[in-house]
Amino acid sequence: YIADIRKTRGWTQKELAAKIKREDDGESISPQYLNDIERDRRQPSSDHMVAQFAKVLDIQQDYLHYLIGTMPLDVRKKNLSEAQVAEVMRAFRKTGTK
Numbered sequence: 001y002i003a004d005i006r007k008t009r010g011w012t013q014k015e016l017a018a019k020i021k022r023e024d025d026g027e028s029i030s031p032q033y034l035n036d037i038e039r040d041r042r043q044p045s046s047d048h049m050v051a052q053f054a055k056v057l058d059i060q061q062d063y064l065h066y067l068i069g070t071m072p073l074d075v076r077k078k079n080l081s082e083a084q085v086a087e088v089m090r091a092f093r094k095t096g097t098k
Contacts, residue, residue, distance in 0.1 A: 001064075001067055002034075002038050002053060002057065005059060006038075006057070009057070012031075013031045013034050014031045016034060016056070017029050017030060017031045017034040019052075019056045020034070020049065020052045020053060020056060021052060022048075022049070023046055023048035023049070029049075043068045043069075043070070044064070047072065047073045050064050050065060050068070050070075050072075
């Protein structure tokens, strides 16, 4: 998905990688790291990085979390019980089958 959006913007991997900053040191990610993400060999390593991709590519952050199989930080901070998570997932599955 990220590769498709990048290509529609006419950016090379090097150009997109330069726009994505790591949280710890503010340096750009490497084109090789981006290549690994685009080929599903790695995932963005933090919520910060997911937010960077969403902002730079102008796409929904929640959708990126969905694609990589993670829950956003604001949801994780709710400290939901096992039963609450199960209930949310049941409701999600119902809405996804319409």
